[in-house]
Each structure stands twice: as structure tokens, then as C-alpha cells.
Amino acid sequence: MDDRRRERLWRLVSERAPAGSGWAGVVCAVAVAEAGVDGAAITIRTESRVQDLAAATGGWVAALEELQYTVGEGPGVEAFATGAPVLVGDLDADGDRWPGLSDSALAAGAAAIFAFPLQVGAIRIGTLDLYRRRPGDLAAADLAAAAVLAEMATTALLADSAGAPAGGPDTAGFYDDVNIATGMLATELQVSLEDALLRLRAHAFSHQLPLTEVARAVVLRQLRFDAPPD
Numbered sequence: 001m002d003d004r005r006r007e008r009l010w011r012l013v014s015e016r017a018p019a020g021s022g023w024a025g026v027v028c029a030v031a032v033a034e035a036g037v038d039g040a041a042i043t044i045r046t047e048s049r050v051q052d053l054a055a056a057t058g059g060w061v062a063a064l065e066e067l068q069y070t071v072g073e074g075p076g077v078e079a080f081a082t083g084a085p086v087l088v089g090d091l092d093a094d095g096d097r098w099p100g101l102s103d104s105a106l107a108a109g110a111a112a113i114f115a116f117p118l119q120v121g122a123i124r125i126g127t128l129d130l131y132r133r134r135p136g137d138l139a140a141a142d143l144a145a146a147a148v149l150a151e152m153a154t155t156a157l158l159a160d161s162a163g164a165p166a167g168g169p170d171t172a173g174f175y176d177d178v179n180i181a182t183g184m185l186a187t188e189l190q191v192s193l194e195d196a197l198l199r200l201r202a203h204a205f206s207h208q209l210p211l212t213e214v215a216r217a218v219v220l221r222q223l224r225f226d227a228p229p230d
Helices: 002-016 023-034 059-071 075-082 102-107 140-161 176-189 193-206 211-219
Strands: 039-045 051-056 086-088 112-120 123-132
Touching (some): 059 075, 075 123, 123 140, 176 193, 176 211
Antiparallel strands (some): 086 112, 112 123
């Protein structure tokens, strides 16, 4: 049965994916259709916390992925760090696990989040994050489909890296401004990249702004940060 499921899902993706690129976006679309969820995203992640949004099924999902990035915690962050799936069927009941994320994610309409690490051997390259508006665990068939799609998402990232950006013009370089602003702050304040990113996140969180909006203001010199006291 697993082989038949894998073969069917691979066929669905390969039939819909354009030649040369776009696989990541198709995997997300198939995940919504086949895994019993309302949204899906593939995010590239690194140990240094630099990341980018490879594909998402809409603005709702992209905003939730950005929320995880802004607060630096959540199922996707944890799945990448541990190399194991993080399955949250009821975010409201599990709210204490990620205090910076839960209230905002629930307010945005996410009741359940299921995150799967994307791995090549021991090397992790990102996550497949699935979102649902209603609480409840994934059914066994949906969980099996999600596991297969996580394998395919890994292949999608590798395939898309050889061609055009995975998500097309709307999502390519989604966090470029964050990466640039982090570098600018690190240089100007003479702090590490990690500390610079933490300052961006703290400002975004305390002012209830998207991290990308704060970063863009830094890049455009519309927002400046004072150097910390010695």
C-alpha cells in the first residue's frame, strides 16, 4: 500500500510540475489536496537561522511561516533542530510549548501545525510545514501521505536549486531583506549575525510587525538601531 501511495503521489507531482523548476510549489499544492490540511509551505533553513521561503500555498501560510521566523520558535523550527516530525493537532492545548507563537498563530486561524524535516542523510535542508484551521491529529492515511511528500519536498528543493527559484517571482528570495538587514546591523553595531537577527526579531515582536517589514525599513535606512551600551 505504501509503495502504491508513493507512486501515486510522485505521479501527481510530476504531472503538474513545469519542466526545470516549480516542483516545491507543486508539492505544497498536492499536500493540501492529499494530506487533509488547509495550507502548506516549504522553507529552507540553516543552522545559522538564515532561511528562505521556497514555496507556500497562499498569503495565510506565508504569514504563519514568517511568524515562526520572527519569534524564532514553532513546530517548523523544532522539526529542523531535532530532525524529527513535530505534530501538533491542537495548538491551543499545546500553547505553552511556544509562547511567542501560539497566540498569534491561533488568532490568524491556525489550529493545528504539522512540521516535517527535509533531510539528505544526516544533513537537514529545511522543513515541510502543514497547517490546518481545525484541531485534530492527522489521520493515518494523511500522515503517511505527508511523510512521502516530505521526501518529495527534499527532492523538490534539490530540483529547483538547479533551475529557477521554487516559488516563482512572488516567493523567490522572500527573506532577502532580512538577510541583508541582518548583515547591515551586524556591521553597524559590531555584533554577531545571530545577535543582529535577534534584535530584528525583538523589534518586530515588540511592535507586532512582520519581520520582513522591519528588515525592509532597515535596508531603506528608515529604521536605525542604537549600539548597545558597553
